[in-house]
Amino acid sequence: MSVLVYVEQVDGKFKKSVYEAVSYAKAIADNQNTNLTAVSIGNVADSELNELGKYGTSKVLSVNTDQLKQFVNQAYAAVIAEAAKKENADIVVLSNSFSGKGLAPRIAVKLKAGLIDGAVELPTTEGGFSVKKTAFSGKAFAITTLTSANKVIALNPNAFGVKENPVSISVEAFTPEVKATDLSTIVKEIVRATNKVSLPDAEIVVSGGRGLKGPENWGMVEELADLLGAATACSKPVSDADWRPHSEHVGQTGIAISPNLYIAIGISGAIQHLAGVSSSKVIVVINKDPEAPFFKVADYGIVGDAFEVVPKVIEALKAYKA
Amino acid sequence: MKILVCISNVPDTTTKITFTSDNTQFNTAGVQYIVNPYDEIALSRAIELCEGGKGTVTVINVGESSTEPTIRKALAIGADDAVRVNAVPRDAYFVAYQIAQYAKANDYDMILCGRESIDYNGSQVAAMIGEFLDIPSISIIKKLDMDGNTATIEREIEGGKEVVTVTGKFVASCAEGTAEPKIPNMRGIMSARTKPLQVIEAEQIDELSKVSKFETPAPRGSVKLIPADNAGELINLLHTEAKVI
Numbered sequence: 001m002s003v004l005v006y007v008e009q010v011d012g013k014f015k016k017s018v019y020e021a022v023s024y025a026k027a028i029a030d031n032q033n034t035n036l037t038a039v040s041i042g043n044v045a046d047s048e049l050n051e052l053g054k055y056g057t058s059k060v061l062s063v064n065t066d067q068l069k070q071f072v073n074q075a076y077a078a079v080i081a082e083a084a085k086k087e088n089a090d091i092v093v094l095s096n097s098f099s100g101k102g103l104a105p106r107i108a109v110k111l112k113a114g115l116i117d118g119a120v121e122l123p124t125t126e127g128g129f130s131v132k133k134t135a136f137s138g139k140a141f142a143i144t145t146l147t148s149a150n151k152v153i154a155l156n157p158n159a160f161g162v163k164e165n166p167v168s169i170s171v172e173a174f175t176p177e178v179k180a181t182d183l184s185t186i187v188k189e190i191v192r193a194t195n196k197v198s199l200p201d202a203e204i205v206v207s208g209g210r211g212l213k214g215p216e217n218w219g220m221v222e223e224l225a226d227l228l229g230a231a232t233a234c235s236k237p238v239s240d241a242d243w244r245p246h247s248e249h250v251g252q253t254g255i256a257i258s259p260n261l262y263i264a265i266g267i268s269g270a271i272q273h274l275a276g277v278s279s280s281k282v283i284v285v286i287n288k289d290p291e292a293p294f295f296k297v298a299d300y301g302i303v304g305d306a307f308e309v310v311p312k313v314i315e316a317l318k319a320y321k322a
Numbered sequence: 323m324k325i326l327v328c329i330s331n332v333p334d335t336t337t338k339i340t341f342t343s344d345n346t347q348f349n350t351a352g353v354q355y356i357v358n359p360y361d362e363i364a365l366s367r368a369i370e371l372c373e374g375g376k377g378t379v380t381v382i383n384v385g386e387s388s389t390e391p392t393i394r395k396a397l398a399i400g401a402d403d404a405v406r407v408n409a410v411p412r413d414a415y416f417v418a419y420q421i422a423q424y425a426k427a428n429d430y431d432m433i434l435c436g437r438e439s440i441d442y443n444g445s446q447v448a449a450m451i452g453e454f455l456d457i458p459s460i461s462i463i464k465k466l467d468m469d470g471n472t473a474t475i476e477r478e479i480e481g482g483k484e485v486v487t488v489t490g491k492f493v494a495s496c497a498e499g500t501a502e503p504k505i506p507n508m509r510g511i512m513s514a515r516t517k518p519l520q521v522i523e524a525e526q527i528d529e530l531s532k533v534s535k536f537e538t539p540a541p542r543g544s545v546k547l548i549p550a551d552n553a554g555e556l557i558n559l560l561h562t563e564a565k566v567i
């Protein structure tokens with residue numbers, strides 16, 4: 001028995017969410033008195049792979065073949081399941097990223113494993129192997145018990161910290177066979193804004209609503225986000241009106257996020273909006289209406305006109321940073 | 323082109339989520355059920371792709387008879403026919419297996435799901451169907467175009483998008499952007515009553531997971547209001563008290 005973690009690379013690098021998944025997997029391995037192995041797919045330098053040792057990975061299987069340079073859901077899932085079999089791993093951990101959401105269910109079916117998607121805490125084993133996960137778009141949590149021998153867990157970003165746990169690590173090339181039919185999806189193009197913090201991973205998010213009146217007023221939102229190293233987000237009507245891209249829309253029907261700090265500007269706090277953001281650790285609301293429902297779930301609030309308040313916050317932040 | 327759209331029956335988005343029986347059961351009292359909003363998007367795209375006689379759209383739900391109003395709503399939006407697998411949807415593995423069995427027996431070209439159901443939020447069913455059928459699955463898509471037998475799909479990735487093509491059968495889970503949700507018109511509502519809704523029995527398969535308890539998030543303390551002319555105090559509190567900057 002062992003624990004396997006899939007470490008998703010982006011342009012040959014691991015992001016923080018990967019180290020979170022590794023730290024989480026290591027904690028599970030420790031609880032089960034077993035080792036942690038990682039599997040990496042794509043072209044990643046040994047120096048980057050060795051970084052995984054810092055967080056408790058004792059071995060990494062590196063799959064670096066031409067066929068698998070780009071993400072193909074079906075083939076990657078097959079490779080990860082093969083790695084689990086090879087390592088005799090009964091628990092597979094991965095990050096609940098966009099790609100992770102596509103992989104985890106396929107791996108689970110291949111291993112006939114119960115799946116937890118959106119885990120936020122370590123498993124408990126009293127009365128069955130159970131994991132707390134988000135449910136009802138962040139309005140609740142579900143403690144889900146897995147009844148199968150094998151288990152797959154997709155960990156939410158920002159739910160479990162990165163924990164250093166240095167061990168010595170070995171890198172091993174792994175070249176499982178891949179069926180041609182597993183490679184029938186072809187990646188044509190990847191468009192990624194590299195200069196921006198991505199929303200699901202962000203520790204701080206600055207978000208704007210209809211109170212900002214129009215897309216031309218997002219300059220101050222972006223400036224505030226830049227100063228904080230934050231990602232930008234918006235409410236649904238804002239993306240529906242094409243003021244901002246759909247990928248920024250948070251809430252029940254958008255992305256669910258749980259940053260350390262969420263700053264909501266000119267957003268009323270409708271139940272569907274709150275669903276996706278209420279698990280943020282600290283919430284700041286700026287709204288001119290003292291009765292806005294958002295204040296009821298906020299930690300800090302400023303009642304005032306965003307067009308006056310936000311520039312002052314920016315100024316104060318610059319002063320603080322100086 | 324035959325398209326199968328998977329529909330889940332979920333509590334309306336305004337539902338206040340509470341639990342009963344020592345937090346082991348979702349409290350359904352007074353809850354209104356709707357077509358999962360993402361499934362509406364999937365269905366709307368399927369209908370667009372079949373417009374002008376280019377194909378047919380079947381909706382499928384794994385659920386008890388209480389889900390039929392939701393299935394009728396999907397028919398009113400414009401699906402041609404519907405199937406209900408008569409069973410409690412025990413977990414995603416169980417649900418995906420049922421749908422995969424039906425899809426295999428009836429030879430669908432494309433299966434569309436929503437990106438996730440807004441109740442249990444698994445994002446599991448679509449890719450599981452793909453695995454059961456051994457066909458490609460593309461998760462969290464925001465654009466889907468067909469050219470003959472080849473689909474061009476945009477899927478969401480952190481901070482951007484990836485464009486992929488796939489030829490032949492596939493499963494995809496749809497997010498916003500894939501289509502504007504269609505609203506049923508009077509004619510749709512009338513015809514939905516008489517469109518075929520077939521009920522089939524579930525196949526035996528054990529579930530692999532079950533919810534043993536629910537929790538609701540701890541309530542926050544009351545908000546600390548900061549005067550509008552004192553932004554410096556906000557920054558100060560975020561640094562010294564909340565320790566987030």
Ligand SMILES: Cc1cc2nc3c(=O)[nH]c(=O)nc-3n(C[C@H](O)[C@H](O)[C@H](O)COP(=O)(O)OP(=O)(O)OC[C@H]3O[C@@H](n4cnc5c(N)ncnc54)[C@H](O)[C@@H]3O)c2cc1C
Pocket residue numbers: 208209210211212234235236237238249250251252253254265266267268269270271272273276286287288289292304305306307335359
């Ligand atoms: C099925 C369904 C799903 C939904 N899913 C989502 C979702 O995922 N995410 C989401 O966000 N919404 C969602 N909604 C929509 C949701 O119900 C609300 O309509 C939406 O969140 C409101 O957006 P808003 O707060 O930006 O706009 P409004 O409700 O119009 O609020 C604007 C706020 O700005 C304030 N304001 C105005 N001017 C200023 C100013 N100068 N300075 C400061 N404040 C100002 C106002 O006081 C007000 O509180 C959904 C709705 C449905 C029916």
Ligand SMILES: Nc1ncnc2c1ncn2[C@@H]1O[C@H](COP(=O)(O)O)[C@@H](O)[C@H]1O
Pocket residue numbers: 327328329330331358360361382383384385411414417434435436437438439440442443444445446447448
């Ligand atoms: N009981 C069900 N019957 C039919 N389709 C379902 C059911 N549950 C989930 N689905 C489909 O699978 C998608 C993802 O659901 P989930 O994996 O539960 O988040 C939904 O958007 C639906 O398209």
